[in-house]
Structures are given as C-alpha cells and as structure tokens.
Amino acid sequence: MTGISHLISKRAKSRQSSHFTNGPSEQPPKGFKPHEKPLLLSYGTPNDGFFPIDSIDVNLVEYPFEHQQKFNNSMENLSISEKNPNSVHIERHTKNPNLIDLSKGLQYVKVEGHDPLIEFTENFIKRTHPPNYDNWSSILTTGASDGLNKACDAILDPGDVILVEEFTFTPFLRFSDNSGAIPVPIKIDLSNDSNGIDLNYLENLLKNWDTTKLPKPKALYTIATGQNPTGFTQTLEFRKKIYKLATDYDFIIIEDDPYGYLTLPKYQGPPKKNQFELKDQLTLEDYLTKHLTPSYLEIDDVGRVIRVETFSKLFAPGLRLGFIIADKSINLVIKNYAETVNRGSSGLAQTVVNNVIQDKLGGVDGWLQWVLKMRATYSYRKDLLLQTIYESKAYEKGLVDVIDPKAGMFVTLKIEFLKDDSDIILKMKELLWKVISYGVSVVPGHNMTVDKEFSKSRSNFFRLCYAPANNDYEIIESGKRLTDAILEFYENGEKF
Incomplete structure (x- = not known):
C-alpha cells in the first residue's frame, strides 16, 4: 500500500479486474507445462486479414497553417501521384517496436493503451516534468475529459469535498458530480500578475474548516498553467506552497494541464511578422529549463498528484486521446474503471499519434520541436x-x-x-x-x-x-x- 492509498475512493477500491477468457484461477496440476506455441480459440478478435484497410498515408505540415500559405501561393493543386516527402506510411505489419501497425492499431487493445505510446508518454514526462518519486505510471485516456472523470472516480466518494478554482473548466463539475462529491469554490486573485488561486483565502479556509458542516477536503482541482478561463500560471514557488497545504491537510491535487506546453512571452508590442514567417528562437534546452513551468509532479514525493494531459491542443481534439500520470495504485483503479466504462482510447487514434511522432517527428525531442512551432504561432x-x-x-x-x-x-x-x-x-x-x-x-x-x-x-x-x-x-x-x-x-x- 502506498502513502496515499487511504485517499482512493471506496468505489474504486471495490472493483476487481477479470476477463472471461482468463485461464483457471486455481493452481495448475502437478506436472503442468504451458505449450510453446499456443493457438487461440478463445478471444473474439478477428484476424487482421479481415481488416479492409491495408495501409494509411498521413500527410503532415512543417508548421501551423502551412496549408494556407500553400493555398495563397497557388500550390494547392499538387499532383495526386506526387510523393509527399513529409508523410507517414502506416502498414498492416511492421517489425519496428516503436511503431504501431494496423494489425494492432485496428485490433482490440489492452485498456492501458498500446505499449509504444505508453512508453512515449512516460519518456515525454521524464523529459518535461519528471516525477519526484519512482512508483508512477502512465495510462491512456479518451481525451482530458475522460481523464478528469476517471481521476474523480478514483478518489471521490459521495459526500467527499473537492476544492475547485471559482472560475474553471465547468465540465469538470459534471465529473465531480458523477462521483457524488461536493465542489467548494476557492477565490481567485484577478490582479493582472496573479498566480490565480488566492493563497491567503485558501489557507484561512483550510485552517478554519468546520467539519460539522462538511468533511475536510479530499482533493483540489487546479488548471495551474494557462488557467481556463483566466490565463493565469502558478509559479514554482507558489506550487510548493499549495503542495505543502496538500501535505498538511492531506488531500490529492488533480493537475489538469491541456495548455501548459504553450508557454507565452510577455507582450512586447505589435507583432513584427506574419504567422508564415514565425520561428521560435528558443533552443529546446532553453524552453525546458527557462520557459516551461514545472509541474506539481516535480515536487510530489508520495504520489498525491494526478496529472491529466491531452493531445487535443497540441495534435487534434477529434482524436480524443490523452493520458494520466499518477501513482501506480491510482492508475490501477483507473484501469479497472476504464474496463467498466469505455475500455480505453481508440486504437487508430493511438496509431496515428504514435507513428507520426515516432516515425516522422523523431520521438520526444521532435515532438517538442513541433510544440515550439505551435508556441510561436x-x-x-x-x-x-x-x-x-x-x-x-x-x-x-x-x-x-x-x-x-x-x-x-x-x-x-x-x-x-x-x-x-x-x-x-x-x-x-x-x-x-x-x-x-x-x-x-x-x-x-x-x-x-x-x-x-x-x-x-x-x-x-x-x-x-x-x-x-x-x-x-x-x-x-x-x-x-x-x-x-x-x-x-x-x-x-x-x-x-
């Protein structure tokens, strides 16, 4: 059991994972040896030979809005037979362990997600927001909303209290309501250079909490970077103060970060370029060390942070693909819940995102270079x-x-x-x-x-x-x- 296991909801703890195709749960008889080449007559998985799609070509742009520049330059009518040098070819079968082929991408997949994409998300977090403890993992979700709903289910029981920034991404309230929790608003400081949350208000609220009216808070939901709707970003020092409150008063932090990689410099006067001439002058190391605000993960030493990420704002929302970074015990109950509600994210969406990043952009650092282009735009x-x-x-x-x-x-x-x-x-x-x-x-x-x-x-x-x-x-x-x-x-x- 981990140091935060007591904060997992009773509902989530009660779920057990099993499947009707599993072998006997009892000990095998004496002398039993598994066959070296077992054949399947159990799973209801159609062989990939039944799949009507043999391959997919995904044509990419080099930078945001490149398609408009091509149109403006009368280059939109390219020959269909012309080979696009900036394309990704997804085959029915591949031997590359970093890629997902169509035999796997169009097939049923384990709830956690395809291994290559899970590995990418974990390597990405190690590069950008390395957790301050070892017992963490990643699980794929059907976008950030699905991740937030699953995070609520993992820790909130009926009657539990969750603290929420007074102005927020209000669909989250549906997810907390779905778990039966009670949202309590936290005042936001709306002065122009604020950290968002009014720290004095929050400290006084927690210090003087009346448990005869409501149980003490179980969690805090925060959009700590590029807050929706206000746009505020919490500094690292501010996050340390919030995290100390979470430790002192023993609550989970749900860190929702759909926009955090899109860091923005302060307004410096009228833009001097048009969007087709943009080049972000930052090096990757400058971006990571001087511009990217650290996550709560980086100061969390026991696993009380659930970080919800999404590819919606950096790749495309319609793919409905995201991931959660959290303590393994939390991701285990999230997996069990996923088996109940939606069985995980689309295999085709995982295939497109993974192969574009791994096969064309060049993995973690290549993906971050694309993020820098979006940041500039x-x-x-x-x-x-x-x-x-x-x-x-x-x-x-x-x-x-x-x-x-x-x-x-x-x-x-x-x-x-x-x-x-x-x-x-x-x-x-x-x-x-x-x-x-x-x-x-x-x-x-x-x-x-x-x-x-x-x-x-x-x-x-x-x-x-x-x-x-x-x-x-x-x-x-x-x-x-x-x-x-x-x-x-x-x-x-x-x-x-």
Whole structure:
C-alpha cells in the first residue's frame, strides 16, 4: 500500500479486474507445462486479414497553417501521384517496436493503451516534468475529459469535498458530480500578475474548516498553467506552497494541464511578422529549463498528484486521446474503471499519434520541436489580439483591462466600469447581447463559475480565445468589434 492509498475512493477500491477468457484461477496440476506455441480459440478478435484497410498515408505540415500559405501561393493543386516527402506510411505489419501497425492499431487493445505510446508518454514526462518519486505510471485516456472523470472516480466518494478554482473548466463539475462529491469554490486573485488561486483565502479556509458542516477536503482541482478561463500560471514557488497545504491537510491535487506546453512571452508590442514567417528562437534546452513551468509532479514525493494531459491542443481534439500520470495504485483503479466504462482510447487514434511522432517527428525531442512551432504561432496570435485591444478607444478610456497570459490560449478582458456594480451579472448579460449584435462570440466569466453567487463580485470579465480564428484578419476584426461594442454599451448608459 502506498502513502496515499487511504485517499482512493471506496468505489474504486471495490472493483476487481477479470476477463472471461482468463485461464483457471486455481493452481495448475502437478506436472503442468504451458505449450510453446499456443493457438487461440478463445478471444473474439478477428484476424487482421479481415481488416479492409491495408495501409494509411498521413500527410503532415512543417508548421501551423502551412496549408494556407500553400493555398495563397497557388500550390494547392499538387499532383495526386506526387510523393509527399513529409508523410507517414502506416502498414498492416511492421517489425519496428516503436511503431504501431494496423494489425494492432485496428485490433482490440489492452485498456492501458498500446505499449509504444505508453512508453512515449512516460519518456515525454521524464523529459518535461519528471516525477519526484519512482512508483508512477502512465495510462491512456479518451481525451482530458475522460481523464478528469476517471481521476474523480478514483478518489471521490459521495459526500467527499473537492476544492475547485471559482472560475474553471465547468465540465469538470459534471465529473465531480458523477462521483457524488461536493465542489467548494476557492477565490481567485484577478490582479493582472496573479498566480490565480488566492493563497491567503485558501489557507484561512483550510485552517478554519468546520467539519460539522462538511468533511475536510479530499482533493483540489487546479488548471495551474494557462488557467481556463483566466490565463493565469502558478509559479514554482507558489506550487510548493499549495503542495505543502496538500501535505498538511492531506488531500490529492488533480493537475489538469491541456495548455501548459504553450508557454507565452510577455507582450512586447505589435507583432513584427506574419504567422508564415514565425520561428521560435528558443533552443529546446532553453524552453525546458527557462520557459516551461514545472509541474506539481516535480515536487510530489508520495504520489498525491494526478496529472491529466491531452493531445487535443497540441495534435487534434477529434482524436480524443490523452493520458494520466499518477501513482501506480491510482492508475490501477483507473484501469479497472476504464474496463467498466469505455475500455480505453481508440486504437487508430493511438496509431496515428504514435507513428507520426515516432516515425516522422523523431520521438520526444521532435515532438517538442513541433510544440515550439505551435508556441510561436500562439504567441503571435495573442499579441495580435492584445495589440488590437490596446489600440481601442475602450482601452484608452480605461473601460477595459487585459490579463496577459503566460501560457495557453485565453485572454481575460476585464470590464472595468462594472467591477463595483451590484448588478454585475445582469449587466454582463446585457453587454453580451451587445457584443453578439456586433458579430463576435465571447464567454462571460459568470458562465464558468462553480457558484455564481460566490463569484458574483468578480465576474466582470470575458474569456477570449485566439485559437479558433482562421487568420490575422479575423483576430484583429474580432478585437475591434468587441471593443467597439463595449464602448457603445458604456456610452448608452450601460444599456443595450
């Protein structure tokens, strides 16, 4: 048993893993010897000869939005017969142990995932966020949401309390609710250079917790880097303080990190290049040692951190593929739960991701080089949106302020003239109608609260995402429409 086994949920502990094709559980008879070449008449697995797909070619780009540049340069009508030098060929069979062929990728697979991709995720974590203890493992998931749901199931029983940042990725509340837990919001410090969580508030909350009303917290859920929706990133020193609280008050930390690798430099003025000329000047070592904020894993010495990762923001969301890094005892109960709910992630998705990374990009460091290209593009887009806001009349008049994110894909636009309003949420809803009428969509802060009443006085902001835009024009135009709408709303006496 590990030092955190008492924090695993009763529900998760009660599950047992078994399969009807398993051999007898009793001891074999005396003299029994397994056959050297056993043949299968047990598993309901169709031979790969029945698979209609013989091979797959995956054509890649060298950098984000390269397809647009090809189109702009009238290079889109390439001959179909022309061999793409930047492609990955996935065969029915391969002898390369680092690759997944179609005979395996299209077949049933063990719940934990295919061995080559599990090995990659573990090597990737060793390179980027090496855990501070030995007894950890990786298990693949059907995206981050699946990982978060499984993390909740692993540790939360009905009536357990989980602490959640007051503004958060609200689908998480469905996962905690599914386990029967009670979410309790933690105040966020919304000053521009904040770490996110209001540490003094959290310390006082834990110190003065009334166990006659609610049991002491079992877990903390945090998006510690590029927080959704605020964009805040916790420093290493701040994480050490939070981790000490987790140790002192004995709770698990669920670290959700879909955006953390997309680190962003501070706004330095208007972008000087277009997105097709971007080159991240960082070396890999500079990125890893000076720009990538350490994970809670790196200060965890007993296994009380469950880190949830995803390929959605760095590869593609539709593949529904992610992974969890956690203490082996936690990943064991997660595996047992997966056998109950979804049997693990798509084999084809695993095959595409693994083989693109291993066969073409060059493994862990090659994958990180792709991340650096994405980082440069996101940094450019963030600065382009900020420039548009900073140049607006609404900003010049002090009607809005911006939180410059240190990572991720979200900018927080604070509506300054509503910060002391007693009817903030009503005003924000009416302002949202004005913004929509100008032809731009944003997310109001109150839509991402754990408890609207608790966060009412701090809900005077919009979450802006610069990821979905097709090009520079859409980013600039959306920023102009948004700030023009806010200006008109203000000049109309804070009415539509």
